[in-house]
Amino acid sequence: MQFKEFGSALKTEQNLKIHFIVTILVVILGIVLKINFTEWAICFLLFGFVITAELMNTAIEVTVDLAMPDINEKAKLAKDIAAGAVLVSSIVAVLIGLAIFLPKIIELIF
Secondary structure, three states, X not given: OOHHHHHHHHHHOXXXXXXHHHHHHHHHHHHHXXXXXXXXHHHHHHHHHHHHHHHHHHHHXXXXXXXXXXXXXXXXXXXXXXXXXXXXXXXXXXXXXXXXXXXXXXXXXX
């Protein structure tokens, strides 16, 4: 994917915008909490994981809509499964993010 296509997806896909904003907020939090190199590497892998899942979901939805413009249960199932993959990747990212950031936040507070 070229940057032009990513920009187009970012403009049109609400969920991709949300993932991108969360990515920026996590980077800011990482800077503030001074996470180490390994933690940064994990965060960037997770950013890529979730954004890639969202882009794949979008591609599947567009393809299914082109191939099957009428309502179809199997088409709906394909789109739901693709959306489920984004949900799973996001949940995994949040859980790993909590494992990285929560101890640092607790240490900062107490």
